[in-house]
Amino acid sequence: MQLSNYHSHCDFCDGRSKPEDFVKFALSKNFRAYGFSSHAPLPFETFWNMSGCDLPEYLEEIKRLQKKYQHKIEIYSGLEIDFLTKEYNASIPYFQELPLDYRISSIHFLPISEELKEENMVTIDGSYKEFEKSVKHYFEGDIRKIVKRFYLSSMEMVECGGFDIVGHLDKIHMNGGKYPGFDAEAFWYKKLFIEYLVLIAEKGLMVEINTKNLLPKKELYPLPFYLPVILDLKIPILVNSDTHYPDLVNDGRQEAFELLKNAGFKFTRELMNGKWEDCALT
Ligand SMILES: [Zn+2]
Ligand SMILES: [Zn+2]
Numbered sequence: 001m002q003l004s005n006y007h008s009h010c011d012f013c014d015g016r017s018k019p020e021d022f023v024k025f026a027l028s029k030n031f032r033a034y035g036f037s038s039h040a041p042l043p044f045e046t047f048w049n050m051s052g053c054d055l056p057e058y059l060e061e062i063k064r065l066q067k068k069y070q071h072k073i074e075i076y077s078g079l080e081i082d083f084l085t086k087e088y089n090a091s092i093p094y095f096q097e098l099p100l101d102y103r104i105s106s107i108h109f110l111p112i113s114e115e116l117k118e119e120n121m122v123t124i125d126g127s128y129k130e131f132e133k134s135v136k137h138y139f140e141g142d143i144r145k146i147v148k149r150f151y152l153s154s155m156e157m158v159e160c161g162g163f164d165i166v167g168h169l170d171k172i173h174m175n176g177g178k179y180p181g182f183d184a185e186a187f188w189y190k191k192l193f194i195e196y197l198v199l200i201a202e203k204g205l206m207v208e209i210n211t212k213n214l215l216p217k218k219e220l221y222p223l224p225f226y227l228p229v230i231l232d233l234k235i236p237i238l239v240n241s242d243t244h245y246p247d248l249v250n251d252g253r254q255e256a257f258e259l260l261k262n263a264g265f266k267f268t269r270e271l272m273n274g275k276w277e278d279c280a281l282t
Pocket of ligand 2: 007008080
């Protein structure tokens with residue numbers, strides 16, 4: 001089993017510990033590679049995003065750790081960048097000019113108005129109560145409408161590009177799955193999701209198998225039901241814990257690898273000495 005993780009948070013954003021604590025835990029589990037991907041700055045402040053002014057220090061701290069642990073573990077610098085609109089996403093010069101090893105792009109927000117302010121955002125991965133309220137208020141109480149909007153934004157994100165890894169690609173099912181009328185195996189959902197996967201494959205992007213909620217909620221992003229489609233489309237995958245706590249760095253990895261093997265996957269994509277390579281699943 002590959003011991004690596006490329007999606008992680010630390011106290012530069014909403015992670016609960018210093019970057020070095022994550023590295024120490026990864027080392028204690030004999031990890032080969034560890035990547036940081038704090039929530040990138042947004043055009044507005046939230047409690048979970050890094051502030052733009054902290055970005056230079058974040059990059060410096062990762063550099064310091066790379067040097068300190070260079071003979072023990074490969075450490076990489078990344079960011080998890082929100083796709084908000086065609087004007088604010090991973091492809092803009094602000095993010096492209098940063099000296100990063102990789103970029104993850106994710107959707108946490110669906111803007112409901114042109115002005116990019118926190119109050120104009122529908123949060124898809126906050127509390128269920130908040131999600132339910134948003135579906136009723138902005139999407140006529142119709143789960144299909146918000147799911148459709150989520151995948152439209154996701155497709156736009158992939159079209160805009162500027163990143164390497166699609167973050168938690170179907171996280172809409174975390175809250176959506178509890179809302180009446182949601183069915184990830186129904187034709188209407190399948191059509192939207194498979195169309196999205198086909199576009200990801202066309203653009204040659206990697207998809208993460210996100211284990212953040214696998215043990216606590218028995219939820220995987222993507223839903224295991226769709227693993228065979230991802231395999232058929234030959235989309236490269238990697239397993240990430242999206243951890244916010246050092247002791248959860250390795251959470252759900254073993255279980256995800258079992259699911260991948262059972263689905264027929266033979267490789268994961270890994271950063272090896274700074275280059276993405278396919279590594280055999282063992
Ligand atoms: Zn995320
Ligand atoms: Zn994350």
